[in-house]
Amino acid sequence: MKKMGFGMMRLPLKDNDDLTSINQKEVNEMVDLFMKSGYTYFDTAYPYHEGRSEVALRKALVERYPRDSYVVADKLPLFLINKEEQLEQIFNEQLERTGLDYFDYYLMHNVSGFSEDGFIGVDSFKFVNEKKAEGKIKHLGLSSHADAEYIDNILSQHPEMEFIQLQLNYLDWKNEGIQSRKCYEVARKHGIPVIVMEPLKGGFLANVPDDACKLMKDYNPDKSIVSWAMRYVTGLDDVMMVLSGVNTYKQMEENISDMENFEALSSEELSIIDEVVGIINSQIAVPCTKCNYCIAHCPKNINIPKLFDMYNNEKIENIETFTAVGNAYVNYSRVEGNGIASDCIECGLCVKECPQHIDIPTVMKDVKNTFEKELYGFNGD
Ligand code: SF4
Numbered sequence: 001m002k003k004m005g006f007g008m009m010r011l012p013l014k015d016n017d018d019l020t021s022i023n024q025k026e027v028n029e030m031v032d033l034f035m036k037s038g039y040t041y042f043d044t045a046y047p048y049h050e051g052r053s054e055v056a057l058r059k060a061l062v063e064r065y066p067r068d069s070y071v072v073a074d075k076l077p078l079f080l081i082n083k084e085e086q087l088e089q090i091f092n093e094q095l096e097r098t099g100l101d102y103f104d105y106y107l108m109h110n111v112s113g114f115s116e117d118g119f120i121g122v123d124s125f126k127f128v129n130e131k132k133a134e135g136k137i138k139h140l141g142l143s144s145h146a147d148a149e150y151i152d153n154i155l156s157q158h159p160e161m162e163f164i165q166l167q168l169n170y171l172d173w174k175n176e177g178i179q180s181r182k183c184y185e186v187a188r189k190h191g192i193p194v195i196v197m198e199p200l201k202g203g204f205l206a207n208v209p210d211d212a213c214k215l216m217k218d219y220n221p222d223k224s225i226v227s228w229a230m231r232y233v234t235g236l237d238d239v240m241m242v243l244s245g246v247n248t249y250k251q252m253e254e255n256i257s258d259m260e261n262f263e264a265l266s267s268e269e270l271s272i273i274d275e276v277v278g279i280i281n282s283q284i285a286v287p288c289t290k291c292n293y294c295i296a297h298c299p300k301n302i303n304i305p306k307l308f309d310m311y312n313n314e315k316i317e318n319i320e321t322f323t324a325v326g327n328a329y330v331n332y333s334r335v336e337g338n339g340i341a342s343d344c345i346e347c348g349l350c351v352k353e354c355p356q357h358i359d360i361p362t363v364m365k366d367v368k369n370t371f372e373k374e375l376y377g378f379n380g381d
């Protein structure tokens, strides 16, 4: 099996403010290109696109290709589960949405402290093991955004896990909050292969600051910026798959081209990556990957990733771009029902959902001070 998987978490949309408005025609074309190029691994999950990712997969893949020509990974949403009876109901719903009668790979989705109700209060591990025995799951694994110690404990308790999905990328490799390298080493200690998620950190590493971009382009003008990030993780031992969360046909073409000409990074290139990480860390304001996990939990209807995206653009591109980013903020705030940064009541409900461990209410104050002071005459904290 080729090592790049199609991550169906950020599919093309008809309306960027509506996660359910998937552009099915473009998804079909992306799937066709992916399959034609010899790639076969597809990754979806129950909450992606508010349930529509699994349906888009059925329409683009399951209804159009023979079952033995691809493999599908889906996930049990532990963070939504607090009753035993939900297990069967959600699993059956997933089979129905995807149109499959078994999953090739099935993951316990984000095993971590905040999802414990879903696997300690309810015996979800027993449930998925039973499904595997029935033949409805071929390979059982887990995904996690927890720290290395937590993952080590879980894998010790569940040696039946055959693989693990981890957030690995060059920016998070040495980051003490995300602990990419340490988590990867734990997986190797337990002797299980790794599926890489967020190799581009939610697209962030496709748009690195100009200085960082120049370093990479000066070294090799023919290699795309994205290819550096993909090569970084693909070259690691025991990585069985790297998920590419593309959201356009063009990005899919570029990723496939990069993977076809794959070469592991040389020691000289790894030194350049170290410099790139230094540049990004000196400019990044909020490490939000736009996963959207927090949005549904905000009682004030604040589109947290959207505000963080504007804030990052403002901080990275400096004050001269304030008017452009500021206008985007005003446009956002005029849409009925959108909460703005000053609506945040610091309830913290979003924080426990955030795999990047961002102190959202604190950053929200900076967003408020940055945008609303100028735009609305707010005096700041
Ligand atoms: S802390 Fe603020 S942003 Fe987070 S859920 Fe509460 S109101 Fe929303």
Ligand code: SF4
Pocket: 287, 288, 289, 290, 291, 292, 293, 294, 295, 304, 305, 308, 353, 354, 355, 356, 357, 358, 360
């Ligand atoms: S703030 Fe955290 S949970 Fe929300 S979109 Fe960003 S990374 Fe995801």
